[in-house]
Amino acid sequence: MSSEALQHAHDEHRDDAASKLGMWLFLFTELLLFGGLFLVYSIYRNMNMEDFHAGSAHLDIFIGAINTIVLITSSATVAISITAIQKKHYRLAKGLLWFTILAAGVFMVNKYFEWGHKFEIGLYPGGDMFEAMPGGERLFFVLYYFMTGLHGLHVIIGAIIIGFVIKEINQGKQTYDNFAFHENAGLYWHLVDLIWIFLFPLMYLII
Numbered sequence: 001m002s003s004e005a006l007q008h009a010h011d012e013h014r015d016d017a018a019s020k021l022g023m024w025l026f027l028f029t030e031l032l033l034f035g036g037l038f039l040v041y042s043i044y045r046n047m048n049m050e051d052f053h054a055g056s057a058h059l060d061i062f063i064g065a066i067n068t069i070v071l072i073t074s075s076a077t078v079a080i081s082i083t084a085i086q087k088k089h090y091r092l093a094k095g096l097l098w099f100t101i102l103a104a105g106v107f108m109v110n111k112y113f114e115w116g117h118k119f120e121i122g123l124y125p126g127g128d129m130f131e132a133m134p135g136g137e138r139l140f141f142v143l144y145y146f147m148t149g150l151h152g153l154h155v156i157i158g159a160i161i162i163g164f165v166i167k168e169i170n171q172g173k174q175t176y177d178n179f180a181f182h183e184n185a186g187l188y189w190h191l192v193d194l195i196w197i198f199l200f201p202l203m204y205l206i207i
Contacts, residue, residue: 016180023184027191034195041143041202051136056206058123063114064204067107068196074103075193078186088176090169097166104159111152144203151195158192161185
């Protein structure tokens with residue numbers, strides 16, 4: 001069978017609608033996971049309002065704000081890259097995706113320095129500063145490390161997925177009329193952005 005015939009057979013079995021539906025179902029489970037964590041956070045925050053406020057004062061709002069801008073910008077570049085590939089601007093689409101990966105790197109570097117500073121001063125479970133805190137503040141930081149750490153893991157996974165999209169564009173598997181994987185990667189990245197938009201005010205801007 002010729003390569004054209006193989007490609008035609010492959011196209012015949014393509015189901016972009018099912019692919020997108022599967023992605024939405026997956027995203028729904030992710031929303032349930034983080035929604036549950038947000039609920040737990042809200043309950044404990046109401047039970048320890050003053051301690052959570054004191055714990056939040058140790059976070060760096062500037063770094064949190066920079067990371068918010070970085071993620072929102074990267075979410076826009078992913079969306080524009082999908083439009084670019086639809087218009088056959090493959091080089092632009094790849095450039096925008098590389099920018100998104102760069103933004104993910106900037107986000108994680110900022111997070112590294114933020115976490116690193118707290119570890120240096122003993123503000124981690126088992127650290128001197130952490131153990132000297134009231135129970136409510138310790139609980140805040142346990143939730144802080146768990147929720148922002150889990151989100152950071154999603155940032156890394158999202159960057160890897162986008163890297164695979166670039167690879168498939170290079171291989172001619174993602175084209176102007178076949179970009180379901182590209183689109184699903186964009187949906188995942190928008191979820192990563194959305195979760196942070198909730199995490200930032202909850203953790204950093206407690207009033």
